[in-house]
Amino acid sequence: MLRWIIFVAIYGILGFYALQAIKTASRFPWVHYTFIVVSLLVVGNFLYQFTGDDQGRVLSRPKSYAFGFLLATLSFYLITIIFLFGEDIFRLFTGLYQKIAGDQKEFGIPARRRFLSVLGLGIAAMPFGALLYGMYKGKYNYKVLSYSLEFDDLPDAFHGYKITQISDIHSGSLDDAEKVAYGIDLINEQQSDLILFTGDFVNNQTIELVPWASTFARLKAKDGLYSVLGNHDYGDYIGWDSEEEKAKNLKDLKALQREIGFDLILDSHRYIEKDGERIALLGVENWGRGGFKKAGDLEKAKAGISKDDFKILMSHDPSHWEDVVIHDDYHFHLTLSGHTHGMQFGVEIPGWIKWSPVKWRYTYWAGIYKEMGQYINVNRGFGFLGYPGRVGIWPEITVITLKKKGLT
Structure with missing residues (x-):
């Protein structure tokens, strides 16, 4: 039980962080909510399939697809986060430099740049789309x-x-x-x-x-x-x-x-x-x-x-x-x-x-x-x-x- 709690917590943190790129790239609330709903459906289906009766290492078709969708979603999260994290480190040091240099009285971190969020999301969409294509067509290619x-x-x-x-x-x-x-x-x-x-x-x-x-x-x-x-x-x-x-x-x-x-x-x-x-x-x-x-x-x-x-x-x-x-x-x-x-x-x-x-x-x-x-x-x-x-x-x-x- 503890491992599933840890897994959900990590998944939630990664998803929340990736959501920040979505919010920076798009101002439309329906885009944000769609991302949240899809993320919840993916993890919910995975938990439903894998927390039932243990049948050894048997992977039924529903289990396999639950794993495939989770893998695609995590790939999207991780690549997006790489861009966000890199930019956040830069923003943090920029804020510190401006504070030390006296450019601003109070410490503050510059806002995220929309361009980098859009770029990160675009690159993350490629392995995400490839993994979905692999499930839809690639396996019989x-x-x-x-x-x-x-x-x-x-x-x-x-x-x-x-x-x-x-x-x-x-x-x-x-x-x-x-x-x-x-x-x-x-x-x-x-x-x-x-x-x-x-x-x-x-x-x-x-x-x-x-x-x-x-x-x-x-x-x-x-x-x-x-x-x-x-x-x-x-x-x-x-x-x-x-x-x-x-x-x-x-x-x-x-x-x-x-x-x-x-x-x-x-x-x-x-x-x-x-x-x-x-x-x-x-x-x-x-x-x-x-x-x-x-x-x-x-x-x-x-x-x-x-x-x-x-x-x-x-x-x-x-x-x-x-x-x-x-x-x-x-x-x-x-x-x-x-x-x-x-x-x-x-x-x-x-x-x-x-x-x-x-x-x-x-x-x-x-x-x-x-x-x-x-x-x-x-x-x-x-x-x-x-x-x-x-x-x-x-x-x-x-x-x-x-x-x-x-x-x-």
Whole structure:
């Protein structure tokens, strides 16, 4: 209870301070009252959604949107306050200087300048509007990102072989059947030889995927669909009545993935054959750093394959690649991961800038990287979680074309 009182107090102070910029910029009382009402509705809805029954780390859609609106409002507050606070410091020192210099008999602080308040509000409106846009449109702004990767030892038969990777569907967060169906059509339009899914079909429970099963069952690839589990698929972030119920949920999720058409690879491997040649496709259970489940067993997955095989590994968390895979005595040519979502927020201008706060947590957080002669692609995710939107880091469908160096 105390934490909520502190939260409301801080929110109120920030809102009151931001209101001063509104009052300086506009003399119309209805503008002031609208700001107050909206601010109260946002915090009231957030408290209503988050002070009810605790269901572990489950974020329902109403909770997610309550969090999203609060995040947008706080971003508006904070940026506005930065301008106000800077000006208030200047006003304070100006008043002190005028008093000491004898320019005025009594100490007084100059009035705020309308220009700076208007400027601050205008700049604050940009992230506020971007976060709202991210919830309204950005979360389904699917992007197809295509890469060609060359390898010296790729079997000749696989020159030009196309792989589509998707990741982090988080079906419990999806809320627009038409947009999701468009995303599925976009995947199928790539006409890839393989479709590989690198984990997190659900947020917590298999039941989240049930309404979407027929939609994802439309995915097609000539050589099949393969998948691994992500950290959210195990049901670790929800309170279960018993371990048996939790185990049944995971069993049901595995079965449903197979019904959809995915061959779920858990600490194992498959061979993909073409024209008498083959490549090894490996999959591990989730292995993550920093408190995430470490269930994946790379040794078990590679048992029975040769060091000389061309190897593609599916592992949900890119920290596994950084900490284990690239240092293994087997050479894993290409690893496919997800997990980070690119934090669903950042700035990406190809060839110029690629930034997200998630880079402070993960060295490899989005896109293609190469270390020690081995590649990883970290997919930005198909869905979303927590904040119900995306800003700058768009939902991704990755198409990777394998090339044999020297062949055209």
